[in-house]
Amino acid sequence: MFREKEAAVITAEKDDVAVEEIRSEQEVSSDSVTQLHVIAVLSALMAFASISTDFYLPAMTSALGASEGMISYTISGYLIGFSFGQLVWGPVSDHYGRRVPIAGGLVLFVIGSAGCAVSQSTEAVIVCRIVQALGASASVVLSRATVSF
Numbered sequence: 001m002f003r004e005k006e007a008a009v010i011t012a013e014k015d016d017v018a019v020e021e022i023r024s025e026q027e028v029s030s031d032s033v034t035q036l037h038v039i040a041v042l043s044a045l046m047a048f049a050s051i052s053t054d055f056y057l058p059a060m061t062s063a064l065g066a067s068e069g070m071i072s073y074t075i076s077g078y079l080i081g082f083s084f085g086q087l088v089w090g091p092v093s094d095h096y097g098r099r100v101p102i103a104g105g106l107v108l109f110v111i112g113s114a115g116c117a118v119s120q121s122t123e124a125v126i127v128c129r130i131v132q133a134l135g136a137s138a139s140v141v142l143s144r145a146t147v148s149f
Contacts, residue, residue, distance in 0.1 A: 042146060045102065045139035049082065066122040074122070074129045081130035085137030093142050105138020 060071050085105075093101045112132025119125045 038146075042143040045106075045143040049136045049140045060125075064120075064122050064125065070122045074126050077126040078129045078133040081133030082137045085134040086141050088134075089138045089141045090145070093145060098142050098146050101138055102142050105135045105142070107135065108132070109135030109139070111135070 060066070060074075061068055064071070089101055089105065109132055112128045112130075112135055115128030115131060116125055119128055
């Protein structure tokens with residue numbers, strides 16, 4: 001009778017260990033899927049700055065009726081906004097965490113992009129490009145700060 005109870009306890013312990021091993025394997029696989037999602041999102045955020053500077057329409061001079069020199073100020077404005085944004089977003093993310101500033105940067109990026117799309121003058125495009133750059137710099141700075149090796 002005692003041996004039967006002892007065998008039942010040992011079997012139950014083995015079953016509990018097997019269940020715990022299965023749970024830990026499932027947790028590891030769900031953690032790796034989560035990590036892949038985070039990497040994909042951070043990679044997309046890193047691409048914003050490149051897309052904003054490289055994807056530029058040569059037809060802007062004719063569309064806005066401005067000189068090439070005036071259109072080049074839009075790139076300069078973007079670079080100024082991007083460099084200033086890097087100085088701002090680091091301390092903001094240290095104070096508020098990473099998610100809120102990234103979300104704020106995405107909102108600024110979208111507002112700046114929409115503003116560029118509906119602008120009727122070169123000056124408005126320059127201002128919208130600065131706003132766009134401030135948002136894009138948040139995603140670049142904070143995605144690098146989020147990844148730790």
